[in-house]
Structure formats: structure tokens, C-alpha cells
Amino acid sequence: MASSMLNGSENLTLLRGIAPNGLGFVRSDIHGRCIPKMGLVSYARNSNSRARTLLPKCSLSSPRPASQPRFIQNKKEAFLFYRFLSIVYDHVINPGHWTEEMRDEALEAADLYDRNMIVVDVGGGTGFTTLGIVKHVDAKNVTILDQSPHQLAKAKQKAPLKACKIIEGDAEDLPFRTDYADRYISAGSIEYWPDPQRGIREAYRVLKIGAKACIIGPVYPTFWLSRFFADVWMLFPKEEEYIEWFQKAGFKDVQLKRIGPKWYRGVRRHGLIMGCSVTGVKPASGDSPLQLGPKVEDVKEPVNPFVFFMRFILGAMASTYFILVPIYMWLKDQIVPKGRPI
Structure with missing residues (x-):
């Protein structure tokens, strides 16, 4: 079963574990060392079919610290x-x-x-x-x-x-x-x-x-x-x-x-x-089979003003960065000849 995935502006049909060159997959120099090897991973678990998509055998990225504070914390x-x-x-x-x-x-x-x-x-x-x-x-x-x-x-x-x-x-x-x-x-x-x-x-x-x-x-x-x-x-x-x-x-x-x-x-x-x-x-009617405990946050709990202010500063810097990134990528797209990696 083929899975259609979009990488950037390219729509790729991935079948039998074969990945095209030039778009950040096997032997591509766009991602470099970020995605060194790809492999087929099954993720549809039912008795009738096993849908498969092309995902890396290694992690797509470095581990994300679970306890890392974020600006939008709650x-x-x-x-x-x-x-x-x-x-x-x-x-x-x-x-x-x-x-x-x-x-x-x-x-x-x-x-x-x-x-x-x-x-x-x-x-x-x-x-x-x-x-x-x-x-x-x-x-x-x-x-x-x-x-x-x-x-x-x-x-x-x-x-x-x-x-x-x-x-x-x-x-x-x-x-x-x-x-x-x-x-x-x-x-x-x-x-x-x-x-x-x-x-x-x-x-x-x-x-x-x-x-x-x-x-x-x-x-x-x-x-x-x-x-x-x-x-x-x-x-x-x-x-x-x-x-x-x-x-x-x-x-x-x-x-x-x-x-x-x-x-x-x-x-x-x-x-x-x-x-x-x-x-x-959703394969069956009713509630999810997954059981969870209480919510991890209480929205009525007061926010510490100092902590919020510090996260606000970091968040403002981060949001500015991610606003500038697409502008930077757009400029590279205009300057670098088509067909060449950026």
C-alpha cells in the first residue's frame, strides 16, 4: 500500500521503501546528516490491512527535553x-x-x-x-x-x-x-x-x-x-x-x-x-479505549507574574525568530537557482 506524503512543495509517492533523491531522503544532500537512513514503518494495526509509510529508522530530530519550559505553558x-x-x-x-x-x-x-x-x-x-x-x-x-x-x-x-x-x-x-x-x-x-x-x-x-x-x-x-x-x-x-x-x-x-x-x-x-x-x-463507536488520569494543569491556578514575564520575553524572541525563518527561506528560494538544494 502506497502512502502519499508532501515534503515541502513536492508530493511524493513512496512504495516498497524506495525514496527519491534530492528531497531530503536517501542520498539527498538537502537534509545532510539530519535524516541518514529511511525505513518502512507499519502504523495501521488492524486485521484487514497494514498501511505503511516511509519514516526514518533513526529519530527525525534530537530528543526534545520533556521538562523544557515553553512560553505558552498553559x-x-x-x-x-x-x-x-x-x-x-x-x-x-x-x-x-x-x-x-x-x-x-x-x-x-x-x-x-x-x-x-x-x-x-x-x-x-x-x-x-x-x-x-x-x-x-x-x-x-x-x-x-x-x-x-x-x-x-x-x-x-x-x-x-x-x-x-x-x-x-x-x-x-x-x-x-x-x-x-x-x-x-x-x-x-x-x-x-x-x-x-x-x-x-x-x-x-x-x-x-x-x-x-x-x-x-x-x-x-x-x-x-x-x-x-x-x-x-x-x-x-x-x-x-x-x-x-x-x-x-x-x-x-x-x-x-x-x-x-x-x-x-x-x-x-x-x-x-x-x-x-x-x-x-475511528473503528468502533463509543469512547476511546485509552484511560487517562486527571488533567495535567489547572486553568484556575494563578500564574506567577515573574515566571510569566520571563517566558514572555523568551517567547517573543522565539516567535520573532520563526516569523523571520520563512522570510529567510523565501529569499534563498529567489536567489539559489531552481533545482539546487537550499
Whole structure:
């Protein structure tokens, strides 16, 4: 079974463990030592089929310190962060990391083939991803959920989303009944979840049997400076972690598709903020088989002002860095002749 993955702007068909040259895979000089060897890894565990995708036998990146503090450490700080970022989000963040072309490519994996589907867009923010969803599904059947009223206010202003249900809510404690939705979509949100496994478990619960979840998010850097800023800012999961989270939640036919701005030419060492689209199918009705303990954070717990201020400074530096990275890559794409690695 072949798996289609997007590396940068190239859509690759990977079959029988054969990887093409020149795009950061075997014998490529784009990634250099970052991805030295690739191997087939099975990750769809069911009796009928074993879907396989091409992933490295070694780790995609250096280990991410589990205890490394991040600027967006909890939902309360994320709430404050987006109170200001919502003003410029669509005009500053999206052009460099989440273009319309990337959005539409990533949503192909969600298989939005019926306008009557019930879709929940979790962490929908300003509704940028929802605009891609309503191209395929009637807006009246789409719910946008986010914890930030400031982001949602921007979504309410967009004419194509007027018929959408727009509600405030928590990705780790969704206000939907079990077996509710045909599609669960979340883009650019998982990096702020204190417990990604809990959020993906909730995605499983709210879906109907045979329905599909699609989570779009960042990938961990391999370049040392990008790793540093990623660790002090927010969660950049490894590709293997996404797959493991989906499998533990109970999803089957788990697939990962790489995405990225076309000007990256396949380079992923800086940890793309929107770097992959991961999907999984719910095989049985009801709640997830995964049992979890209490939440890891209490949103009512007061934030230490000094600690928050220090993380705010580091976070501001990191966010500035990741705004400049796509500009740097775009300039390289303009200067370096086409066909040559950058």
C-alpha cells in the first residue's frame, strides 16, 4: 500500500521503501546528516490491512527535553497571547506558515466529500482553516471551537462563516456528545495543548464510527538554533509522536502527510510550524479505549507574574525568530537557482 506524503512543495509517492533523491531522503544532500537512513514503518494495526509509510529508522530530530519550559505553558497564557496576536494573525503569521495552498493540500487528507457532513474545527481561531472546510461542507454543519474569544471574533466577521456555529471551548474537554461528528479537524492548535494525548483521545470520542480525525501541526526542528527557540516557545512534536498519540487513542489507518510552503524546497530542518497533516479513522463507536488520569494543569491556578514575564520575553524572541525563518527561506528560494538544494 502506497502512502502519499508532501515534503515541502513536492508530493511524493513512496512504495516498497524506495525514496527519491534530492528531497531530503536517501542520498539527498538537502537534509545532510539530519535524516541518514529511511525505513518502512507499519502504523495501521488492524486485521484487514497494514498501511505503511516511509519514516526514518533513526529519530527525525534530537530528543526534545520533556521538562523544557515553553512560553505558552498553559491555556491561560495562550489566552493572553492570542488576545494580542488575533489582531495580526491572518496578516502576519499565516502568509509565512499557513498559506491557502498549504491549507487546501492538508485538508485533502480529511476527505471532505459530502456537504452534509458534521464537522468540528477545534482550535479554529480566526477561521482561516474553516474557510477551507466550507469549500466542501455546508457552513451550517460546521462548528468552530476555540478558547480565545478574540480569535473567534475575527472568524465571526468572515462572510462565508456566518452560518457556522461558533463556540468557546477546551480542546481537551470538548462540549460535544460521543459519536457526534463525521470529521474532526484541528490546525495549528496542538502545539498549545498541555496534554496532546488527551486532546486526541477527545477527538476519538466525539467522532462517529468510521469517521476521520485530521490534525495539522508543527514538526520538531533538526537545526540547533531552531531547536532552541522551539523548546522555549511551544510544542513541536516529532512525526513519530503524532502517530503514537493517534494509535494509543484507538485510531486505525493512521497516516501522516508532510506539508510546507513551496519555497522551502523540501527543507524541514527549521521545524515547520505547519509541517504535517495526520489522519486516523475511528473503528468502533463509543469512547476511546485509552484511560487517562486527571488533567495535567489547572486553568484556575494563578500564574506567577515573574515566571510569566520571563517566558514572555523568551517567547517573543522565539516567535520573532520563526516569523523571520520563512522570510529567510523565501529569499534563498529567489536567489539559489531552481533545482539546487537550499
